[in-house]
Amino acid sequence: MQGGGLTGDVIDVSRGQIHYELFVRQKPSSGWTLGMATEDRAAALAAANGLIAEGKVVGVRVTKETLDPETREFASVDILKLGQTEPIKAKKVRENNEPLCVTPQDLYSVHARERIARLLDQWLDRNKATPFELLHRPDLVEKLDAAGNDLQHAIQKVAIPEAQARGLTVHELIRTFQSLVERTIDRILKDARKGNLPDLASEGFAKAAIRISHEPDRAYLLGAGVAGAIAPAKTWSDKISRILDLADSAPETGPPRGLALQTLEQPLAEILGSRAGLDDFLGADLDLGARLAAMTRLAASGPVEALIAAEPSVARIMPCLPRTAERLASWLVTEDFSSVRAAIGKRIVRELNGPRRLCPTDPLAEIASLRGLAMALTAASGSLMPLEDVQEAFTNRSRMLVTTDFVESYLADKQTARDEAESLVWLIENVIGAANKRQASRYLASAVNSLRFETEMQHGFESPTIRLQALANLQKTLARAGLAPEDISPIQTRIGAIGGLVEADAKLIATLARQAQVPALQRLMLILRLAVGDSGPTGPVADRARMEALKMMRMDEVRAELGRSPERMAAVSQMIQQLGKLAA
DSSP: OOSHHHHHHHSOGGGOSEEEEEEEESSTTSOOEEEEEESOHHHHHHHHHHHHHTTSOSEEEEEEEEEOTTTOOEEEEEEEEEEOOSOOOOOOOOOOOSOSOOSGGGGGSHHHHHHHHHHTHHHHHHTTOOHHHHHHOHHHHHHHHHHOHHHHHHHHHHHHHHHHHHTOOHHHHHHHHHHHHHHHHHHHHHHHHHTOSOOHHHHOHHHHHHHHTTSTTHHHHHHHHHHHHHTTOSSHHHHHHHHHHHHHTSOSSHHHHHHHHHHHHHHHHHHHHSHHHHHHHHOTTOOHHHHHHHHHHHHTHHHHHHHHHHOHHHHHHOOOOOHHHHHHHHHHTSSTTHHHHHHHHHHHHHHHTSSOOSSTTOHHHHHHHHHHHHHHHHHHTTTSSOHHHHHHHHHHHHHHHTSHHHHHHHHTTOOSHHHHHHHHHHHHHHOOSHHHHHHHHHHHHHHHTSHHHHHHHHHOSSOHHHHHHHHHHHHHHHHTSOOOHHHHHHHHHHHHHHHHHHHHHHTHHHHHHTOTTSOHHHHHHHHHHHHTTSSSOTTHHHHHHHHHHHHHHTOHHHHHHHHHOHHHHHHHHHHHHHHHHHHO
16 A cells, blocks of 8 residues: 555645655454545644544554655655554464264254255245255155255265365265255154144144243244245245234243244245345345345334435335335334344345445436435444444445446536536545545546636636536535545635636626625625635635625725614624634
8 A cells, every 4th residue: 555556646746755644453453544645744643643542443553655756656664653553363263173063953053054045045946945944844855855966966065165174085074964964854754754843724823832832842843833834835925924924923922932933033034135035025126226225124114214204315215115024124123033134234234245236227326325225224223233334334335436437427428527526526425435535536636627627617608606606516515525635625726716717707706896786785795705605616716705805894885884784784794704714
């Protein structure tokens, strides 16, 4: 990160041969990232000390960068190090040569079911089944065993990497896993022949849960009953509906209720964790942005519904939930299905960190979707996922919005240079992360420094007052975009300079000051609005307007009109105070 590459983008080397860079370490195990580049040594040191004092980072490092006039490269020297300056290396984990699963019961754990889902994903999709159902339904077990190749390939796929990791032979592990699978199949089929697996259609879910709650294998037995109850469903959505029917009929209190709901959570989380299940449940016609919005609304309906009522931009990106999804949402606001809610949250974060576009054919909708999702997930953070995970995911997603390809497609339909500049400011507002904002600001800097932008604003078909107002609005919006001072200052200065050209060509301030047909106090108010950066950009326009306003304040007719109009006096006083703050 040191050297001429990144530094050259941040600092104008023609202004000086030396500058200072502040690097920060966010976590003990993370690397250094550039947090600030400046020519002010004191500012860099103060920022470093402030970050450590406030506990925002675990380590800081300030370097002095000196430009070699011959090679045009920077020589770097550390001048300050505070906190954790070296990354903490992960401890080496002691090797374990035992297979992950050694008994049939091991296959019913969460991690084992996740691996089964990956190894048999195509077979499970073809049979509209989850790993939970496969492990609890005799008919599915027999079908997989008869398939032969699917099961054999799955065993081989897990045995090869396990053998390499544990120092065992592949054949040895294949035999181990084949024996484990055979014992698991025998167990399910034997229990089915003996009638040990409950039939919820005849016994009822609540009675079965109460009866089984004292059995050693209660989770396995009730799971078999649940798998059998949802087996007739033809679609994933129908499976979820049947699971919710069972949840409605669960025991009301005590350990049997906990057993019942924990058992139902497993197939529910697996269905919602799969792409096929989620598409069927929420709608296959949704793009990624709409699907993530629907998932957020499903998993955190309380805070999201409140945000929808208060924020129109969130309401616009939120699709309506199907009836069954609304029913599930009412369950997810409770703690009964907390693992399902967590599974949905993990899926949302995984998709946000992935490479797929939210709205592949519409860059503007992509930004709107990202903005709405950021607000919704921030409101839902805590109950759905940690806020740090939300911020990291949107920082990664924002990186996709500042690539050259995306920016070019985003600006493709913009007709004027002013449209491009305003659109780039909107982009800066909506990306997250200092590096992403800095990259977006470079596109804007290139736009406002272009001859096209200057020509359009200086000689545009709109009146000078409208063009000045547009430049003022651009400055104000940019000021709220969260850019670092060193990134925003040159852009604001350039906008102000172009405003100065517009005003000088039109001689607007001089014309306003000398319009005899307009009352003096009204002319003063118009000029003061220019002076405070309200109807014109700060910079040369505001400076000229301020000087003209001070002259007018000494005019007898202006003083007389102010004396006759106390309400105007208050407005003028307020603007003068604002001028004083700007000057300070």
